Amino acid sequence: MCGIIGILGDHEAAPALVDALKRLEYRGYDSAGIATVNDGHLDRRRAVGKLVNLTDLLVHDPLPGKSGIGHTRWATHGAPTVVNAHPHRAGPVAVVHNGIIENFRELRAELATHGYAAESDTDTETIALLAQSFLDAGKTPVEAAEAAISRLEGAFALAFLFDGEPDLIVGARKGSPLAVGHGDGEMYLGSDAIALAPLTDRITYLEEGDRVILTRAGATIRDAGGRLVNRPMRRIRVDAARIEKDGHRHFMAKEIAEQPAVLARVIDAYLDGDALRFPTGLPDFAQVERVVMVACGTAFYACLTAKYWLERIARLPVEVDVASEFRYREPPVGPNTLAIFVSQSGETADTLAALRYCRDKAAILSVVNVPESSIARESDLALPIHAGVEVGVASTKAFTCQLAVLALVALKAGVDRGTLDAADAAALRAALRSLPGLVSQALNAGEAIEAVSHDLSKARDILFLGRGIMYPIALEGALKLKEISYIHAEGYASGELKHGPIALIDPAVPVIVMAPRDGLFDKTVSNMQEVMARGGKVVLVTDAAGARAASEGAWRVIEMPSVPDVLAPILYAIPAQLLAYHTAVAKGTDVDQPRNLAKSVTVE
Numbered sequence: 001m002c003g004i005i006g007i008l009g010d011h012e013a014a015p016a017l018v019d020a021l022k023r024l025e026y027r028g029y030d031s032a033g034i035a036t037v038n039d040g041h042l043d044r045r046r047a048v049g050k051l052v053n054l055t056d057l058l059v060h061d062p063l064p065g066k067s068g069i070g071h072t073r074w075a076t077h078g079a080p081t082v083v084n085a086h087p088h089r090a091g092p093v094a095v096v097h098n099g100i101i102e103n104f105r106e107l108r109a110e111l112a113t114h115g116y117a118a119e120s121d122t123d124t125e126t127i128a129l130l131a132q133s134f135l136d137a138g139k140t141p142v143e144a145a146e147a148a149i150s151r152l153e154g155a156f157a158l159a160f161l162f163d164g165e166p167d168l169i170v171g172a173r174k175g176s177p178l179a180v181g182h183g184d185g186e187m188y189l190g191s192d193a194i195a196l197a198p199l200t201d202r203i204t205y206l207e208e209g210d211r212v213i214l215t216r217a218g219a220t221i222r223d224a225g226g227r228l229v230n231r232p233m234r235r236i237r238v239d240a241a242r243i244e245k246d247g248h249r250h251f252m253a254k255e256i257a258e259q260p261a262v263l264a265r266v267i268d269a270y271l272d273g274d275a276l277r278f279p280t281g282l283p284d285f286a287q288v289e290r291v292v293m294v295a296c297g298t299a300f301y302a303c304l305t306a307k308y309w310l311e312r313i314a315r316l317p318v319e320v321d322v323a324s325e326f327r328y329r330e331p332p333v334g335p336n337t338l339a340i341f342v343s344q345s346g347e348t349a350d351t352l353a354a355l356r357y358c359r360d361k362a363a364i365l366s367v368v369n370v371p372e373s374s375i376a377r378e379s380d381l382a383l384p385i386h387a388g389v390e391v392g393v394a395s396t397k398a399f400t401c402q403l404a405v406l407a408l409v410a411l412k413a414g415v416d417r418g419t420l421d422a423a424d425a426a427a428l429r430a431a432l433r434s435l436p437g438l439v440s441q442a443l444n445a446g447e448a449i450e451a452v453s454h455d456l457s458k459a460r461d462i463l464f465l466g467r468g469i470m471y472p473i474a475l476e477g478a479l480k481l482k483e484i485s486y487i488h489a490e491g492y493a494s495g496e497l498k499h500g501p502i503a504l505i506d507p508a509v510p511v512i513v514m515a516p517r518d519g520l521f522d523k524t525v526s527n528m529q530e531v532m533a534r535g536g537k538v539v540l541v542t543d544a545a546g547a548r549a550a551s552e553g554a555w556r557v558i559e560m561p562s563v564p565d566v567l568a569p570i571l572y573a574i575p576a577q578l579l580a581y582h583t584a585v586a587k588g589t590d591v592d593q594p595r596n597l598a599k600s601v602t603v604e
């Protein structure tokens with residue numbers, strides 16, 4: 001949520017700041033702005049909406065200077081207006097911020113009584129005003145920033161820039177990620193490696209509570225207690241942070257198409273011939289009594305799917321919860337519990353808080369796409385999903401790679417617990433190996449799905465149905481569709497339909513039924529018949545056998561390759577993604593950056 005960047009450079013900073021913001025735009029795109037120090041003078045430019053508006057502004061009104069900070073905003077306090085856009089400035093200090101300052105109202109009132117009036121509705125401006133008040137009281141810029149930070153409650157990644165200080169940026173992190181980039185005679189600060197990758201491959205991740213004083217000579221880092229600390233410098237793979245559409249119209253289309261390749265990569269990473277290849281630290285599941293899985297959004301649906309696997313394959317009791325509920329419920333978590341946290345970004349605030357709640361209570365495993373993320377670093381063991389950078393706000397390849405890793409974990413759990421015999425284990429390994437090829441075949445349904453989507457784009461409401469292990473995919477299909485096409489969609493367990501939602505059925509409400517010909521197929525088909533009997537228009541997504549058995553009366557049929565039952569959720573995620581994608585394209589929405597959303601949700 002919000003991306004920040006800071007540069008103490010040797011060249012004009014504005015183009016590099018804007019380029020970094022482009023790479024951070026996935027974190028928010030309500031407004032953007034930069035500030036620089038030029039000939040000692042602090043100045044800024046801000047624009048509402050996509051980054052392109054800031055770029056246009058800079059063409060007409062350039063901002064010279066070799067040091068600067070920048071911000072791309074996902075609005076929390078105050079509408080997306082120029083006044084509310086970052087950097088916020090109070091006299092000689094400019095601030096960019098990712099997070100939420102919870103005590104900003106008290107601080108604002110206090111500052112107002114001393115004559116420091118805010119002009120925006122934001123929590124962030126309070127930080128700039130605080131720093132200004134400390135400068136006025138005679139503190140140095142570094143002291144003023146420190147003093148301001150010490151008054152803040154809530155979550156923040158911050159960068160301060162000062163008038164008259166072309167060789168200084170002060171940064172701090174608490175609850176939101178921040179990394180230092182090391183150049184040659186240049187230094188950088190950014191929300192993540194993606195922002196910093198074109199500038200440097202040498203990165204130091206700040207720890208919770210750290211503050212950093214950045215000059216062109218280097219970084220001085222202190223921990224929350226004010227002690228000087230050495231944080232390790234890591235090399236990142238710059239190509240891993242490459243973000244290009246590679247000829248696709250949207251990042252989402254590219255990321256959907258990449259799935260055969262990234263699935264092959266992740267399966268190879270954990271399955272070496274017949275042997276599972278997990279890093280040391282994964283518990284012996286024979287000793288685990290219970291699993292708790294926590295995540296948000298699409299990652300939560302990956303957990304829901306894994307619950308079916310772990311229960312069926314390993315006979316392990318599994319509880320799944322959304323992180324925003326789990327963290328405040330204070331559920332009992334016993335010593336023989338394995339707590340699993342799933343997150344693409346590894347920075348989702350609620351998931352991180354839930355993880356911290358479980359620390360010292362249970363073994364903590366995370367399944368993440370960003371191996372250096374906060375969630376990965378705070379886990380006992382992190383399993384990377386190897387999906388590569390995911391730029392489209394709607395998660396696609398990360399979801400199927402999360403599922404692949406969780407299926408492999410279930411395989412290990414089944415072997416450890418003796419609930420999976422050698423033949424079944426071999427069959428599951430073979431099924432996993434066949435998955436990239438099947439996903440590739442599923443992508444061939446793209447044209448048929450595009451045609452259906454054209455009609456779906458006219459609907460106001462759409463329902464998704466699934467039974468058993470396909471239920472989470474119905475939920476995921478509905479989430480994907482609503483977030484990028486803005487069509488109201490709900491996913492239901494097929495058997496639940498007659499307990500209320502069936503009242504919604506009429507010819508204007510298409511119903512998408514996810515039903516491979518598995519052991520529950522006939523049950524799902526009965527529910528589908530109930531829909532058709534009430535005039536509902538059914539899009540049946542099934543395999544050839546299912547199509548032969550149950551196409552009659554269906555409005556449309558989308559055919560998938562047949563797949564071993566257990567892995568059907570991974571395969572059927574593909575039509576769910578394609579339906580959402582093509583419907584959104586038909587409606588002309590902003591597929592990669594849908595309204596009101598951001599890729600990385602670092603506020604609760």
Ligand code: F6R
Pocket residue numbers: 296297298299300342343344345346347348351393394395396479480483599600601
């Ligand atoms: C939906 C989507 C979100 C994320 C959720 C969790 O397409 O992308 O629902 O899944 O915000 O994000 P991560 O996985 O980064 O914790």
